[in-house]
Structures are given as structure tokens and as C-alpha cells.
């Protein structure tokens with residue numbers, strides 16, 4: 001995080017039965033930008049962009065659930081011969097202990113080990129860790145969920161659809177700690193009901209799905225920033241208001257057409 005974002009000095013409230021489970025992909029958003037996660041998770045904001053539509057297209061391949069993984073004991077037993085690979089798609093795992101839920105694009109089981117595989121649009125980034133931090137945290141959380149359910153996990157993987165490359169993400173202590181810390185910080189941020197400040201002059205903002213809701217440069221400008229707000233490309237909004245003025249009027253739908261149904 002940058003030093004001008006929300007500073008978190010308090011311990012996060014523990015995960016409890018009262019608090020909703022946080023999706024691992026929301027923790028990804030939080031690490032990318034705490035304000036973005038807050039807008040999405042606490043305020044329910046969402047906007048489709050070309051990037052999100054492309055993400056749906058990539059996930060369509062793996063968004064066809066098949067049988068979930070066998071129980072951990074079955075994977076370790078002779079019922080599962082060595083070398084046999086079991087692939088489960090779109091498996092949902094939740095943990096009240098971790099306060100998390102995730103839908104795993106793919107979980108591969110082989111020789112008693114399970115590897116979560118997350119599908120991402122775009123090309124593999126050429127960074128030392130193999131993937132950017134938000135994506136590594138997300139796959140780390142999926143691995144922790146698998147462990148919580150009794151599976152043995154040593155690493156996760158991210159498959160980049162555009163470059164068709166698969167990157168290994170070892171589940172080491174550094175990733176475990178970073179993943180748990182990110183969940184805790186998100187929970188604390190939401191519990192404080194205080195929206196984090198926008199990023200400062202970040203290249204992430206112009207592409208952000210919620211830039212027109214967040215207004216990062218404008219908010220910073222009102223707080224005294226000397227940077228001029230960048231121009232926002234407002235997406236076309238194809239929705240139109242429908243005004244109904246008669247009391248008890250009923251509106252029906254005929255195909256894609258709204259039709260009055262009388263009063």
C-alpha cells in the first residue's frame with residue numbers, strides 16, 4: 001500500500017458467524033486498491049468494462065462445474081493410483097475460520113497433492129514473483145482454503161489465457177502471511193465503515209471499472225492536491241429511465257420490448 005492510504009493500527013475483528021464470508025477475489029481487489037474493494041464489497045458498486053467482459057469470456061471455459069474433488073483421505077488412498085490426475089472445475093470452498101469463500105476455477109489432484117489453478121485474462125507479467133501481488137494473494141487464499149478442508153497443497157498456479165502460460169506460485173510462509181494479513185485488513189476496513197482514500201495519480205485509475213464512481217483525481221483535488229484531474233472516459237450508458245405515471249399501472253415484457261399491461 002502507499003503511505004497515503006488508510007493506515008491500519010487496530011487488529012481486525014475476528015471472522016464470526018455474523019460477518020459474511022469474503023470472496024477471495026475481493027481480497028485480490030483490496031490488494032490492488034483498497035478503495036476499489038470497499039466500493040465493491042461494502043457499497044455494492046459494479047460496472048462492466050471491456051476488461052471485465054474479457055475476464056468472463058476467459059472464465060467461461062472453466063465455469064462448467066464437474067464433480068468436486070474426492071475427500072482428502074480418498075486422494076491419499078490406493079483408490080487413487082499414483083500418476084492419476086483428477087481435475088475439478090468451478091469448485092466452491094468456504095471456511096468460517098478463515099472468513100473466506102472462493103470458487104476455484106480448477107483444482108488438480110495428483111499423487112495426494114492438490115494445486116488450485118486460477119485463470120486470468122491477459123499475458124503473464126514478467127515480474128520476479130511470476131505474477132502480481134493481488135493475483136498471488138488470491139491463489140494463496142485458495143490454497144489456504146484447500147488446506148482448511150484437509151488437502152495437501154504445496155503450490156498454486158495461474159494460467160494466463162492470452163499468452164497461454166502457466167505460472168507456479170509456491171505456497172510459502174511469506175505468501176501465507178501476506179494472504180492472511182490482506183483478509184484481516186479488508187475485514188477491518190469494512191468494519192470501520194470508512195472508505196479508503198483514492199490512489200494518488202495512479203495508472204490503475206484510468207482503466208478502473210469504478211473510476212466514474214470513485215472520482216480519484218477529483219476527490220484528491222478537493223483535498224488540496226495540486227494535480228489536475230485527468231479526463232475520465234465515461235462509458236456509454238445504454239440504460240434509459242422508464243417513467244410510469246398511472247397508479248397501479250402494470251408493465252410487461254414482450255421479448256426485448258416493455259409493454260403496458262393496463263391498470
Ligand code: SF4
Nearest residue numbers: 033036199205208214
Ligand atoms: S479509480 Fe483508482 S483509486 Fe478509485 S477505485 Fe479505481 S483504482 Fe482505486
